[in-house]
Amino acid sequence: LKAAKGGVGFPSSSLLPMTGTNYNIAKLEVINNGKSITEARVDIDVSWQSLEYYAGIAGTLAGQHIQLPGGSFAYTRREALGVCVGIGAWNYPFQIACWKSAPALACGNAMVFKPSPFTAVTAVILAEIYKEAGVPDGLFNVVQGGAETGTLLCNHPGVAKVSFTGSVPTGKKIMEMSAKTVKQVTLELGGKSPLIIFKDCELENAVRGALMANFLTQGEVCCNGTRVYVQREIMPVFLEEVVKRTKAISIGDPLLEDTRMGALITRQHLDKVLGFVSQAKKEGAKVLCGGEAFTPIEPKLKGGYYMSPCVLDNCTDDMTCVKEEIFGPVMSVMPFDTEEEVLKRANNTTFGLASGVFTRDISRAHRVAENLQAGTCFINNYNISPVEVPFGGYKQSGFGRENGQVTIEYYSQLKTVVVEMGAVDDYFNC
Ligand SMILES: NC(=O)C1=CN([C@@H]2O[C@H](COP(=O)(O)OP(=O)(O)OC[C@H]3O[C@@H](n4cnc5c(N)ncnc54)[C@H](O)[C@@H]3O)[C@@H](O)[C@H]2O)C=CC1
Numbered sequence: 508l509k510a511a512k513g514g515v516g517f518p519s520s521s522l523l524p525m526t527g528t529n530y531n532i533a534k535l536e537v538i539n540n541g542k543s544i545t546e547a548r549v550d551i552d553v554s555w556q557s558l559e560y561y562a563g564i565a566g567t568l569a570g571q572h573i574q575l576p577g578g579s580f581a582y583t584r585r586e587a588l589g590v591c592v593g594i595g596a597w598n599y600p601f602q603i604a605c606w607k608s609a610p611a612l613a614c615g616n617a618m619v620f621k622p623s624p625f626t627a628v629t630a631v632i633l634a635e636i637y638k639e640a641g642v643p644d645g646l647f648n649v650v651q652g653g654a655e656t657g658t659l660l661c662n663h664p665g666v667a668k669v670s671f672t673g674s675v676p677t678g679k680k681i682m683e684m685s686a687k688t689v690k691q692v693t694l695e696l697g698g699k700s701p702l703i704i705f706k707d708c709e710l711e712n713a714v715r716g717a718l719m720a721n722f723l724t725q726g727e728v729c730c731n732g733t734r735v736y737v738q739r740e741i742m743p744v745f746l747e748e749v750v751k752r753t754k755a756i757s758i759g760d761p762l763l764e765d766t767r768m769g770a771l772i773t774r775q776h777l778d779k780v781l782g783f784v785s786q787a788k789k790e791g792a793k794v795l796c797g798g799e800a801f802t803p804i805e806p807k808l809k810g811g812y813y814m815s816p817c818v819l820d821n822c823t824d825d826m827t828c829v830k831e832e833i834f835g836p837v838m839s840v841m842p843f844d845t846e847e848e849v850l851k852r853a854n855n856t857t858f859g860l861a862s863g864v865f866t867r868d869i870s871r872a873h874r875v876a877e878n879l880q881a882g883t884c885f886i887n888n889y890n891i892s893p894v895e896v897p898f899g900g901y902k903q904s905g906f907g908r909e910n911g912q913v914t915i916e917y918y919s920q921l922k923t924v925v926v927e928m929g930a931v932d933d934y935f936n937c
Pocket residue numbers: 594595596597598599621622623624652653654655656657658661672673674675677678680681694695696697698728729730832834860
């Protein structure tokens with residue numbers, strides 16, 4: 508691992524060259540996960556930005572001074588919670604480890620991080636980086652394992668908080684286990700987010716946005732906008748463009764610079780995603796492109812878990828592909844007529860992680876953003892997650908936030924200190 512890592516230290520400029528520490532971590536992330544090197548590099552950039560951001564915030568943590576009658580006063584101290592557990596999913600292994608550990612350490616906590624067993628490697632690299640940067644032993648720890656290890660961590664009486672990224676069913680279990688000793692919990696769970704495209708949109712951007720909303724990391728992105736609602740008048744031209752571009756996505760060796768879609772995480776997951784496409788066909792959806800297992804021409808990639816990105820037409824709100832999280836490169840497209848109607852349909856889900864709207868009408872854009880029941884609404888773009896901006900869900904997509912200043916609230920607690928400057932009341936007359 509050390510050899511693969513190459514260099515030492517955190518860079519301080521934005522997007523780095525294709526050599527050096529970041530590139531080597533990105534390469535390992537590709538091997539870990541199967542995503543393209545281009546995306547992995549962005550993940551690693553976002554990760555070090557998270558470390559720098561919270562390192563900067565650490566020195567600004569402060570309480571409040573509150574004047575009371577008679578010269579007395581109170582003040583608040585922002586204090587650490589103690590040992591925090593981070594449990595990660597396999598889609599953004601290094602980034603999730605950074606998004607959890609950076610605010611945790613900045614608030615003075617220790618973290619025990621458990622990566623997904625499918626992507627065990629890069630969290631260890633993060634531990635090595637912390638060590639080389641001077642973090643004392645024991646402050647950031649990586650524990651490997653699956654559900655059993657996660658269960659032990661969540662039940663441990665010495666743990667103050669669990670921050671979890673993963674599926675809704677596991678999130679519910681984590682909450683139940685944490686309740687036994689009243690641990691604080693942050694849950695970043697799944698989604699089935701709506702992307703609403705109005706007829707007055709800038710079409711080129713909307714089409715690019717739909718691709719951004721569906722096909723990053725082979726579609727294995729929790730906040731993806733997989734329910735694409737398109738206003739009826741522009742449906743034919745939208746479909747033509749989106750299908751043309753989806754067919755042009757280069758699938759194959761994720762370590763090559765030109766590749767834009769790599770392999771899914773496991774054979775089992777690939778079969779599950781392909782199963783969703785078959786089910787969609789049975790329920791009446793029309794496959795406009797993709798949705799099949801894909802074999803790249805390079806002999807070494809035969810047997811890899813590749814599939815062609817899929818656009819489904821003729822979808823209706825009651826179909827399985829529209830209701831359930833697929834977590835693969837499958838976009839379901841549906842027509843709508845009015846704003847009121849599409850908002851009702853968009854909100855008719857138990858999830859609430861993200862949402863998006865494309866329109867040139869600024870009043871409508873903000874009205875739609877206000878009325879969508881989701882933790883994030885992207886206007887005229889999709890899947891942009893700068894570290895300064897809070898990220899998290901509504902409804903069964905979870906609670907608590909990652910990124911942004913607000914995350915400090917989720918990794919610290921307030922102590923109130925009350926100071927009496929006068930005499931204590933003789934309340935009991937004795
Ligand atoms: N909201 C968000 O930010 C994100 C959500 N996800 C969601 O995660 C899912 C895919 O990721 P997976 O790794 O398959 O999810 P998962 O829920 O199966 O596993 C996530 C993590 O929890 C651990 N785990 C599993 N059972 C556990 C238990 N009983 N107790 C404690 N830990 C346990 C796993 O080992 C893994 O580290 C998708 O549904 C996706 O939507 C994924 C990435 C980001």
